Amino acid sequence: MPTAVSRRRLLAGAGVLGAAAACGPAPAAAPDAGGSVATHGETQAGVDRPAAAQAHCDLSVWDMSTVDGVLGRLSERITALTAGSDRLAGQPPAGLTVTVGVGPRIVRAADPALPGGTDLPEFPGDRVDDRHRGGDLLLQVCGDDPVVVALAVTGLIGDRDLTLRWRQRAFHGPVRDDGAGRNLLGFVDGIVVPRGPAELARQVWLGDPRGATIAVVRRMRLDVAGFLALPVAEQERVFGRRRDTGEPLSGGGPDAAVDLGAKTADGQYLVPADAHVRRAHPLTSGSGLMLRRSYNFDDGPGDQGLLFVSFQRDLRTFVATQHRLAEGDALLRFAITTASATFLVLPGFTRDRPLGLG
């Protein structure tokens, strides 16, 4: 067990104790011309900045023997690495971001009332062993240069108090103007997400602790070959969108909202009852909207899929949505979840106020 850590010690570094936010954190910044994404600020990088997910990601989940010192050491290393230190072998940071979250066990030890203290439940069909369920620390390292990402991970790990549970390297295809890119099933992913400061403040960022958010990570193995063997029209019915443009099957063009009520002349739903976008729609789940920032992975034949990553201010948004999917989403016939965890992504930090420590 980690030594008990007070909420003050876990979060004081961000200067957020008791601070109920009147509005959300500042808008996300784009990378500068040298490829740097702001590391310091009210929120951590890698959630809504840069605006579109980078091409490469290395996500790992760790157990902590103690919290003492770990977050402070990580803060220093992240600050140095993202500034393009020698540990990047002289390479520019190329959009490098590091995002740190702590698991429910650590959160509960700090303050059981804090958001993020609830474990993710097991869902029907999950095939997750103990090692791939939960965990104390999330390290999400992303960037546009895979060499830089690998060097950054090398510079971050090796802490005596951390033990690796699992790790996944993943990638993102080219993105459209709205930040969405294609997944391994060939469909545009990331269209319906909270956008802009007001919506992000409403759906993603916590007011207390200000600048924190709840992450969900699910490694979903996909039957890519089985899905691609379906006729394209059938693939489109599975998602409820066109493969080429991403237009909803309810029509209106690629930018149109999904119309769940739209029907054919003979009364059939244009977006089928078991289509993914219907099952996952906030109107179906009765929940908020999550910021999905997923990556693809390919670990060889039969082990390809989606490294699903979402950020939301309330874990119930994910849980309610996942339950609606489990009840009858055609897409889940092609998916098996093999890792599952949730983390409190700590508020942003600065040189003077390290992650979660005073």
Ligand code: HEM
């Ligand atoms: C099996 C792996 C998955 C794949 C390949 C996938 C892919 C997609 C695609 C292509 C879309 C339509 C475009 C878009 O709006 O981004 C979509 C929508 C969405 N997905 Fe998934 N998804 C997967 C799993 C999940 C899971 C596990 C959740 C959450 C429990 C989820 C939540 C959503 C939501 C909320 C939408 C937007 C629905 C709307 O309002 O239109 N997805 N997904």
